[in-house]
């Protein structure tokens with residue numbers, strides 16, 4: 001093994017405990033250049049990961065306002081909004097609020113729908129889905145509200161142009177209504193559906209990690225594409241494939257059309273070509289099925305991943321330093337007990353004190369006990385909810401003290 005050098009990107013662990021709050025309405029400020037209202041996007045973040053979503057938007061040059069569960073960002077026009085959403089990896093959804101107003105009755109709600117200029121978003125033939133969430137509204141039945149809104153939208157659509165785009169009709173548009181007491185907020189879902197669905201993962205194991213979560217953890221770890229990446233419990237290959245798309249500066253939505261790509265108000269985008277990426281990506285798993293899934297998914301995404309069947313107990317270092325990132329089995333989640341998977345965590349710890357002693361590591365663990373069975377020096381960067389479980393993201397860094405404080409500064 002060569003001499004260990006710290007990762008060149010100046011890797012820093014981002015701690016996700018900052019919950020800066022500020023109150024903003026749904027309509028944006030007025031642009032000084034055009035006088036038009038600037039759209040405000042609401043990027044939905046899993047609770048605990050708002051700072052990660054804010055950080056990613058910051059890397060695209062946007063200043064943000066964090067709220068529990070979402071991050072607000074002003075964008076200069078619809079085309080800019082569509083372009084940035086195609087590059088975002090960490091939010092679970094992005095909404096564009098279109099209006100907010102009184103909706104104490106079904107009639108008022110329908111009036112609110114009719115007050116929106118739908119022409120930038122819908123055509124006469126767009127398929128539109130409506131969902132309603134309600135808190136303290138006098139409109140008690142969500143299905144009745146949904147029908148009323150759908151009806152008002154169909155009326156509005158009849159007055160729109162029958163524009164056809166190359167991909168028109170493929171992706172439904174999704175209008176989301178939030179009834180809050182006597183008022184309502186109407187938003188359009190920029191992606192149309194949850195954004196962790198990238199379109200490249202056609203096969204997955206029993207406990208796949210959401211792709212947006214994998215991207216958030218890579219960002220939390222401060223990974224950059226000059227640092228080799230190793231996932232020793234790769235399952236469907238999610239970490240390595242997300243990392244490869246990131247390294248190639250490609251949109252993560254390689255196998256999917258986002259709803260906003262069909263908005264008539266924005267220019268039609270060209271499909272991105274496959275681009276090579278510079279990252280060294282290594283994936284292993286004890287399961288042959290997992291390795292075939294990883295290879296198949298990597299092929300679909302157009303990402304180069306070196307994948308092989310290997311038990312974590314036999315882990316070797318594929319390069320002198322790098323970032324190990326892992327989502328080992330949680331035990332209880334797959335119907336086992338935590339004790340039954342402790343051996344995997346202990347083997348991970350032995351590898352990180354042995355052949356991978358010069359590697360940084362970020363791993364998920366469902367309990368502090370399991371995390372400490374990897375190494376007593378592991379420090380928790382954040383906790384979040386993965387499926388129905390609360391999970392910790394734990395880090396180990398041979399280039400910082402045992403609390404990770406040096407790396408954070």
Ligand SMILES: C[S@@+](CC[C@H](N)C(=O)[O-])C[C@H]1O[C@@H](n2cnc3c(N)ncnc32)[C@H](O)[C@@H]1O
Nearest residue numbers: 207208209233235236238285286311312327329
């Ligand atoms: C929670 S899943 C990982 C899911 C993965 N992150 C994904 O997105 O698909 C845990 C993985 O650890 C693997 N695994 C369990 N014990 C292992 C061992 N001793 N050595 C290597 N891999 C192991 C399982 O085969 C499974 O694919």
